[in-house]
Amino acid sequence: MASKKTIKSAIESMMFVWGEPLSVKAVADIFNMEKKEIYDCFKELQTEYEQEGRGIVIREVNKSFQFVTRKENLDYIERLCTPVRKRRLSQSALETLAIVAYKQPVTKGEIEAVRGIRCDRVMDGLIRKGLVAEVGRADSVGRPILFGTTDEFLKQFGFETLKDLPEIEDIEGALAEEEDDAMALDGILGQISLEDINR
Amino acid sequence: MSYRVKLNIFEGPFDLLVYLIEHARMSIYDIRISEITTQYIDYIRQMEEADIVLSSEFMVLAAELLEIKSKMLLPRTSIDDIEGEIYEDPRTELVAKLQEYKKFKAISAMLEERRDDTAMALEKPQEDLAEYTGEPDEYLSLDIEQFKTAFELFIQRKKRLEELRAHHIRTEKERITTEVRMAGIRQFFKSEGLRETDFRSLVPNKKDKYDISVTFTSVLEMMRQRTLDAKQKKLFGEIKVKATDRLFEEGETIKEN
Numbered sequence: 470m471a472s473k474k475t476i477k478s479a480i481e482s483m484m485f486v487w488g489e490p491l492s493v494k495a496v497a498d499i500f501n502m503e504k505k506e507i508y509d510c511f512k513e514l515q516t517e518y519e520q521e522g523r524g525i526v527i528r529e530v531n532k533s534f535q536f537v538t539r540k541e542n543l544d545y546i547e548r549l550c551t552p553v554r555k556r557r558l559s560q561s562a563l564e565t566l567a568i569v570a571y572k573q574p575v576t577k578g579e580i581e582a583v584r585g586i587r588c589d590r591v592m593d594g595l596i597r598k599g600l601v602a603e604v605g606r607a608d609s610v611g612r613p614i615l616f617g618t619t620d621e622f623l624k625q626f627g628f629e630t631l632k633d634l635p636e637i638e639d640i641e642g643a644l645a646e647e648e649d650d651a652m653a654l655d656g657i658l659g660q661i662s663l664e665d666i667n668r
Numbered sequence: 669m670s671y672r673v674k675l676n677i678f679e680g681p682f683d684l685l686v687y688l689i690e691h692a693r694m695s696i697y698d699i700r701i702s703e704i705t706t707q708y709i710d711y712i713r714q715m716e717e718a719d720i721v722l723s724s725e726f727m728v729l730a731a732e733l734l735e736i737k738s739k740m741l742l743p744r745t746s747i748d749d750i751e752g753e754i755y756e757d758p759r760t761e762l763v764a765k766l767q768e769y770k771k772f773k774a775i776s777a778m779l780e781e782r783r784d785d786t787a788m789a790l791e792k793p794q795e796d797l798a799e800y801t802g803e804p805d806e807y808l809s810l811d812i813e814q815f816k817t818a819f820e821l822f823i824q825r826k827k828r829l830e831e832l833r834a835h836h837i838r839t840e841k842e843r844i845t846t847e848v849r850m851a852g853i854r855q856f857f858k859s860e861g862l863r864e865t866d867f868r869s870l871v872p873n874k875k876d877k878y879d880i881s882v883t884f885t886s887v888l889e890m891m892r893q894r895t896l897d898a899k900q901k902k903l904f905g906e907i908k909v910k911a912t913d914r915l916f917e918e919g920e921t922i923k924e925n
Contacts, residue, residue: 546790570779
């Protein structure tokens, strides 16, 4: 059986050639080894690259790994060339995507109930962008299509797995704090303007 | 002249309502329904005046708001309390919906931030691996989704092309016709005073395939009319073209006319 050093070295070369996320399963098949062992090798490599502060880091996307550049270096890359930026998503696309991500598998009807507005076109757009896909059919009347997010979604939004999605409570907490800050700031500004008038 | 404006500020009726509630500095748990309903309907009116096409969902929420408003105007009877029924605030359902909506609006803001952050790390797209695999180009290592996307792209491109063809006409420099070339050949024999020549000397531009072929068909046509005679001694050899008397006679008849 190949030594860990050999495997890690091989994984590095394979990732280099492959470019796209390389699945743990593919590598496990090549070495005829357990997926868990290969996964650990990937993880070790990832840590090594991270710790040494290399310009290339390893990104995990749903049990697959790929080389990407270090975020901090974007500025330098942009001075060398202009990488194509992904177009921003519209507000409605983001809202719809948020609902799909947190409620999946979800039907169009359920999404529309949350947003209070139809979302056929937005969904078509998300499907075309490869962020959302059909994942099956609900057992309810009419067997409506169920939608879920794709690996492309994980990749673009920097999640390793769906389990990485932050808890909704955490997001709400952060939001509430922001609101409080805004209120407090308003109060201060109010005072200042009053003082100014008094002068 | 009427014109249409499309405002994208509000993504839906909830978006507008949440905006109005926050703008009025109300708590989402204690909405002053009467005030907010007036504002909401005012806003819809304004948008209609601006000729903005509103989806029916905006109207549905307006109706819901009015229903809640009217329910709240009804006095609470004490009989309910005696019977032990719990008074349910007519706003409860709406508040729950708005809360849910706000939750996902917050999530969408988080997602946007994450996407921007993730986009700072660049990946290299997979290059053509045919060189490594030695497999034929036709080999498709696509999953069904990728294949679907590729096919859809192909259909889109085809549609665009058809649209383009329907609206635009491809124009080309007009090319010489057999008739013109035949007249040219007739002219050539007459002015040169020759009866016989090489086929090659009848072609003005020997590098242009079209020119060669149009001359060739002209010669064939003139042979059919018996104004020319042509001979080729061996395969791919020189073609000798000879003018018959008819060619000269023909010219004369035209002159006479």
